[in-house]
Amino acid sequence: MSTPSQQLSHKQYIFYMYKTQIGIGVLILPNVLTKAAGNSGWISLLLGWMIATASGYFMIQVMKRHPGQTFDGMLQAVLGKWAGRTVLALWVAYTACTVAVVLYTEVNIIQIWILRDMNQLLLVLALLIPVYRLARCRLQVQGRYAEFVYIFTFWMPPLVLFSLKEAHALNLLPIAGDGLWPILNGIRASLVPFLGFETAFLLYPHLQDKTKAFKGVLAANSLSLLIYIFVFLTSTMYFSSEELRTYLWPTLQLLKAVTMPFIERFEIVFLAYYIILVTQTLSAYLFFAASGIQSLIGSKDHKRPVVLLIVLLIGVAWIWKPTLEEMEMVSGGFDTVSIGMGYVFPLLLWCCWEARRMAKGALR
Amino acid sequence: MLDQEERLRPGMPEIKPVLQRHFKEVSDFVMKSIRLGFNGQAVLISYLSVVVDEDKLSRDIIQPLILKAETIEQVESILEPVRLGSYERWEDINKGMWKGHVFLYLDGEAHAYLLNMSSWPSAQVKEPDNESTLKGTRSGFIDSNHTNLALIRHHIPEERLIQQEVRTGHEGKIHAVMLYHPDKADPANVTELNARLRRIDSQALMSMGELAESLEDNNYSMLPQLLLTERPDVVASGIMEGKIAILMGHTSQVMLAPMTFLSFFLSADDRNLRWPVVTFFRLLRFIGLVIAIFLPSFYIAAVSYHYEIIPIDLVLSVGKSLERVPVPPILEALFMELILEMLREASLRLPPKVGQSVGIVGGIVIGQAAVEAGLVSNVMVIVVALTAIASFVQPNQDMAAAVRLLRFPFMIAAFLMGLVGIVIGIMVLVTHIISMQSLKAPYGSPLFPIDTKKWRSVLARLPQGGFRNRADSAVAGNDPQADSSSRSKR
Numbered sequence: 001m002s003t004p005s006q007q008l009s010h011k012q013y014i015f016y017m018y019k020t021q022i023g024i025g026v027l028i029l030p031n032v033l034t035k036a037a038g039n040s041g042w043i044s045l046l047l048g049w050m051i052a053t054a055s056g057y058f059m060i061q062v063m064k065r066h067p068g069q070t071f072d073g074m075l076q077a078v079l080g081k082w083a084g085r086t087v088l089a090l091w092v093a094y095t096a097c098t099v100a101v102v103l104y105t106e107v108n109i110i111q112i113w114i115l116r117d118m119n120q121l122l123l124v125l126a127l128l129i130p131v132y133r134l135a136r137c138r139l140q141v142q143g144r145y146a147e148f149v150y151i152f153t154f155w156m157p158p159l160v161l162f163s164l165k166e167a168h169a170l171n172l173l174p175i176a177g178d179g180l181w182p183i184l185n186g187i188r189a190s191l192v193p194f195l196g197f198e199t200a201f202l203l204y205p206h207l208q209d210k211t212k213a214f215k216g217v218l219a220a221n222s223l224s225l226l227i228y229i230f231v232f233l234t235s236t237m238y239f240s241s242e243e244l245r246t247y248l249w250p251t252l253q254l255l256k257a258v259t260m261p262f263i264e265r266f267e268i269v270f271l272a273y274y275i276i277l278v279t280q281t282l283s284a285y286l287f288f289a290a291s292g293i294q295s296l297i298g299s300k301d302h303k304r305p306v307v308l309l310i311v312l313l314i315g316v317a318w319i320w321k322p323t324l325e326e327m328e329m330v331s332g333g334f335d336t337v338s339i340g341m342g343y344v345f346p347l348l349l350w351c352c353w354e355a356r357r358m359a360k361g362a363l364r
Numbered sequence: 365m366l367d368q369e370e371r372l373r374p375g376m377p378e379i380k381p382v383l384q385r386h387f388k389e390v391s392d393f394v395m396k397s398i399r400l401g402f403n404g405q406a407v408l409i410s411y412l413s414v415v416v417d418e419d420k421l422s423r424d425i426i427q428p429l430i431l432k433a434e435t436i437e438q439v440e441s442i443l444e445p446v447r448l449g450s451y452e453r454w455e456d457i458n459k460g461m462w463k464g465h466v467f468l469y470l471d472g473e474a475h476a477y478l479l480n481m482s483s484w485p486s487a488q489v490k491e492p493d494n495e496s497t498l499k500g501t502r503s504g505f506i507d508s509n510h511t512n513l514a515l516i517r518h519h520i521p522e523e524r525l526i527q528q529e530v531r532t533g534h535e536g537k538i539h540a541v542m543l544y545h546p547d548k549a550d551p552a553n554v555t556e557l558n559a560r561l562r563r564i565d566s567q568a569l570m571s572m573g574e575l576a577e578s579l580e581d582n583n584y585s586m587l588p589q590l591l592l593t594e595r596p597d598v599v600a601s602g603i604m605e606g607k608i609a610i611l612m613g614h615t616s617q618v619m620l621a622p623m624t625f626l627s628f629f630l631s632a633d634d635r636n637l638r639w640p641v642v643t644f645f646r647l648l649r650f651i652g653l654v655i656a657i658f659l660p661s662f663y664i665a666a667v668s669y670h671y672e673i674i675p676i677d678l679v680l681s682v683g684k685s686l687e688r689v690p691v692p693p694i695l696e697a698l699f700m701e702l703i704l705e706m707l708r709e710a711s712l713r714l715p716p717k718v719g720q721s722v723g724i725v726g727g728i729v730i731g732q733a734a735v736e737a738g739l740v741s742n743v744m745v746i747v748v749a750l751t752a753i754a755s756f757v758q759p760n761q762d763m764a765a766a767v768r769l770l771r772f773p774f775m776i777a778a779f780l781m782g783l784v785g786i787v788i789g790i791m792v793l794v795t796h797i798i799s800m801q802s803l804k805a806p807y808g809s810p811l812f813p814i815d816t817k818k819w820r821s822v823l824a825r826l827p828q829g830g831f832r833n834r835a836d837s838a839v840a841g842n843d844p845q846a847d848s849s850s851r852s853k854r
Contacts, residue, residue, distance in 0.1 A: 009813060011813075011814055012813065110784060114669075114670070114782065114783060114784060115669065115781065115782055115784060118781065118784075122781075123781075123784070126780075126781055126784065126785065126788055127784075127788065129788055129792060130788055130791035130792050130795060133791075133792055133795045133796075134791070134795050137795065137799050138799075141795070141798055141799045143813070144798040144806070144808060144812035144813050145794070145795060145798060145812070147811075147812045147813060147814050148794055148798065148808075148811070148812050151811065151812075151814070261675065262675060262678075263673050263674075263675070264672065264673055264674065264675050264676070265670075265672045265673045266673075268670055268672065268673050268783065269673060269783060272782075272783035272784055272786070272787045273787055275784065275787045275788070275791070276787060276790065276791055279791055
């Protein structure tokens with residue numbers, strides 16, 4: 001992994017995770033969540049936030065006990081050399097696949113909403129240019145990009161408020177009308193959009209103030225929660241749960257309510273601008289994968305692995321041109337994997353580490 | 365060629381031929397022999413006439429020596445005010461004479477004197493033409509370090525300013541002066557700049573621009589990274605903000621480093637106008653920046669990919685004007701933008717009287733006639749004109765040029781991928797800006813990394829506390845005079 005001397009400020013750390021979390025998820029979240037939990041999905045979101053924060057807590061707990069160690073070093077310290085390397089390889093595979101899934105989904109959305117006739121491969125190539133430029137930079141610069149994203153996307157969420165003109169607050173009632181089961185059922189759907197906090201594993205060694213590491217995770221999760229609940233509540237009020245089940249991208253449909261005298265179909269501009277956000281997600285995961293490869297093969301910096309991954313992604317795009325339906329299937333399956341990596345893994349790791357510590361204590 | 369170690373041999377007959385040999389091919393070489401009035405001792409005076417103030421020489425040296433001096437002590441006292449020292453090596457003497465010093469030899473002595481009588485031609489201090497302000501100072505830098513340093517010091521009543529001379533370049537022939545405030549400038553920046561200056565290895569630097577190119581961090585960037593200015597008030601306020609100024613004797617530009625992206629959008633007038641006005645102007649500049657870079661590309665994207673985002677009433681009129689144009693929007697835009705750049709460049713290089721007629725030809729003939737002939741559309745002419753005006757509001761010419769150049773890649777991106785292309789362009793540009801350093805400081809500061817404390821001074825200009833606050837602080841600093849005077853003003 002890259003040298004821990006690169007410093008990331010607390011703000012950059014929060015924004016980095018927060019903007020990695022906000023990706024394609026927001027666009028489809030109301031639909032997915034309503035399908036699972038009806039109009040009480042926001043309670044599932046709260047539960048999801050708790051689980052995500054707990055998971056972040058376990059991560060930071062383990063990382064805290066290995067100061068100065070990178071993710072790679074920590075894994076080897078807890079799991080032993082070869083098991084550690086295997087797990088790292090799994091993480092590389094997982095993060096690389098995340099990049100692919102997010103990228104191809106984004107390409108599909110762009111094709112449907114903005115550029116109907118554009119060649120898929122060309123779009124992939126074009127979208128990878130900024131990702132490549134960003135992911136090969138120092139972590140500090142990536143932190144600055146997260147700050148840029150934070151500031152320059154500030155205007156986006158309030159636009160959703162335009163739809164409140166025709167919203168019906170009654171759609172939110174009854175709260176938990178179908179009992180507890182749908183809410184629990186919705187947790188799975190609400191866990192996925194919180195993914196992104198696992199970059200804390202990678203960022204931790206580079207933090208300026210490591211004592212606030214957990215607070216950072218908490219802040220990032222809470223910021224994301226705010227956005228998710230806000231979007232979910234507005235779209236439920238605007239569409240009602242019945243309608244929401246039929247719209248694939250309710251968040252974009254919401255923006256149709258935005259009318260301006262000089263621009264129509266504002267969601268097109270919005271969605272194009274949204275690529276700035278998705279690029280943060282892509283480059284964060286790509287950087288994660290590249291750093292993993294870097295410590296697996298022991299290369300000097302993460303630039304060459306980034307190039308390798310980019311070439312791989314283009315190669316995949318060359319061969320496989322997924323349609324929207326295929327992409328939905330793939331990402332549906334992939335959600336399970338990512339829940340495993342993002343939520344179950346930190347818990348297991350923490351248990352492992354606790355067990356080790358207790359065993360050591362017993363030996364003494 | 366000159367022998368390095370050749371020494372002066374006493375005696376008039378020895379010296380004259382040597383001098384004549386050294387300056388054989390120099391047309392303004394002058395050699396005069398005079399005799400002291402009181403004892404008839406021969407004196408040889410020699411110099412290069414174009415760089416020496418001959419009136420002063422005759423008035424202060426030659427005439428007194430012949431007419432007034434009555435003892436050898438008086439000769440000494442006549443020479444003393446301008447004497448640089450006594451020299452024996454011909455190499456030193458020659459170098460001195462090339463710099464505008466006067467050679468003086470009293471017959472019979474073992475060494476010669478050099479007198480400082482140099483007068484280099486230099487312009488008068490006047491208001492800089494290409495950085496004009498409404499209320500800023502009326503004096504600008506000229507091609508002389510002495511004047512320039514004086515102009516800066518005039519603005520900063522501060523005895524602790526550090527003025528560090530750096531000799532660099534091939535054989536140390538380039539001479540630069542670093543000027544900074546020891547408490548405000550970051551020592552890391554000072555050392556870095558010093559090291560970079562010393563690394564220069566060219567024979568001669570013609571201008572500040574060349575020096576900037578060899579000092580800046582990223583040579584491949586379109587964006588300016590160092591500020592070149594002719595205004596002493598800009599340099600002075602830069603120094604007080606912790607920047608380092610570099611002066612080079614023979615140019616009228618002074619360089620400031622380190623710079624950030626946003627600091628190129630500040631103007632010298634910003635300190636002189638009232639704060640709401642300044643804040644409004646700054647906002648205008650940022651809006652201008654956005655329009656100058658994105659308007660043509662946004663238009664191209666809208667008409668070639670995203671008709672649906674244009675409101676229905678507008679789409680009809682735009683469509684009508686596009687109907688007659690045979691070329692795709694990108695060609696139309698490139699054509700018009702290039703013509704505009706040519707007009708701008710032409711009016712810059714031509715003498716002012718001819719320059720006006722270029723404007724008429726460009727504005728009326730090309731604008732109106734091209735539309736009527738159906739070569740370009742009305743809307744495109746409007747777009748191009750707006751873009752031009754927006755790029756002219758930028759206070760810094762280097763940044764304005766960069767902005768004008770930047771819109772071409774964006775136009776091509778818009779042509780290839782519509783809005784998606786533009787957004788990709790934005791991301792590449794932003795990544796470029798945030799990954800650059802200017803010396804040891806991040807170029808994107810204070811936006812990225814976020815430094816909210818500095819936003820107040822860079823993005824807007826808010827009231828600076830004002831007279832009441834300052835009067836109180838003067839009381840706290842127990843200065844009774846400041847106190848009473850401020851009260852009497854009230």
